[in-house]
Amino acid sequence: DAGVTQSPTHLIKTRGQQVTLRCSPISGHKSVSWYQQVLGQGPQFIFQYYEKEERGRGNFPDRFSARQFPNYSSELNVNALLLGDSALYLCASSWGGKQNYQPQHFGDGTRLSIL
Amino acid sequence: QKEVEQNSGPLSVPEGAIASLNCTYSDRGSQSFFWYRQYSGKSPELIMFIYSNGDKEDGRFTAQLNKASQYVSLLIRDSQPSDSATYLCAVPLYNQGGKLIFGQGTELSVKP
Numbered sequence: 001d002a003g004v005t006q007s008p009t010h011l012i013k014t015r016g017q018q019v020t021l022r023c024s025p026i027s028g029h030k031s032v033s034w035y036q037q038v039l040g041q042g043p044q045f046i047f048q049y050y051e052k053e054e055r056g057r058g059n060f061p062d063r064f065s066a067r068q069f070p071n072y073s074s075e076l077n078v079n080a081l082l083l084g085d086s087a088l089y090l091c092a093s094s095w096g097g098k099q100n101y102q103p104q105h106f107g108d109g110t111r112l113s114i115l
Numbered sequence: 116q117k118e119v120e121q122n123s124g125p126l127s128v129p130e131g132a133i134a135s136l137n138c139t140y141s142d143r144g145s146q147s148f149f150w151y152r153q154y155s156g157k158s159p160e161l162i163m164f165i166y167s168n169g170d171k172e173d174g175r176f177t178a179q180l181n182k183a184s185q186y187v188s189l190l191i192r193d194s195q196p197s198d199s200a201t202y203l204c205a206v207p208l209y210n211q212g213g214k215l216i217f218g219q220g221t222e223l224s225v226k227p
Binding site: 033035040042043044045048056058088092101103104105106107108109 | 159203207
C-alpha cells in the first residue's frame with residue numbers, strides 16, 4: 001500500500017511569492033496534518049484537518065492556510081513568503097476519530113527554500 | 116516549561132549496547148505517546164507508540180511510560196550503527212484533536 005505522498009519534493013521560491021504544497025494520505029486515513037520542521041528542531045504543528053473540517057491550528061500567521069478535499073487529500077498554501085519560511089514541510093495522515101490519539105504517519109516532505 | 120522535552124544529545128553508545136532515550140511531557144491528560152526515528156535529510160518514521168495503559172516491546176525496541184513522573188523512555192537493545200539517527204518523542208495534546216507536540220529530538224550515534 002502506498003504511504004503518504006507529497007509533492008513537490010523540492011521547491012525554490014523568492015520572497016513575496018506564494019506556494020502550494022500537496023499531500024495524499026494513506027488509503028483509508030481521513031485526517032491530515034501539516035508540520036513545519038527547521039534544521040535542528042522537532043516538527044511544529046501548523047494545521048490538522050479531519051473530514052474536510054479544520055480541527056486544529058498552530059501558532060502560524062494567517063499567511064498559512066490549508067484545505068482538505070472530499071478524497072481526503074490536502075493542500076497547504078503559504079502567501080507572501082519570507083526567508084524564515086524556508087523549512088521542510090511535512091504532511092502526516094492518520095485514521096482520525098474523535099480525539100485522534102492514533103499514530104500519525106509522515107510523507108517524505110517538501111523542502112522549501114526561499115531566496 | 117516546554118510541553119515535550121528531550122535531551123538533545125548527542126548520545127553515543129558502542130555497538131551492541133543498550134541506548135536509553137528519555138522524554139518528559141507536561142500535559143497530564145495525554146493518552147498516547149509516539150517515538151519517531153529521523154535519519155539526516157529524511158522525514159520522521161514512526162517506530163513505536165504506546166497508550167496510557169502500559170509499556171510495549173517490539174523487537175529490539177521497548178517503550179516505557181511513567182505517568183506519575185510524566186516520563187516516557189525508549190530503550191534500544193543490541194544497538195546497531197544503522198540505529199544512528201535523531202529520535203523524536205511526540206505527544207498529542209489532550210482535548211486538542213490530533214495536535215502532536217514534538218520534543219527537539221535526541222541524536223543517537225552508535226559506534227562500531
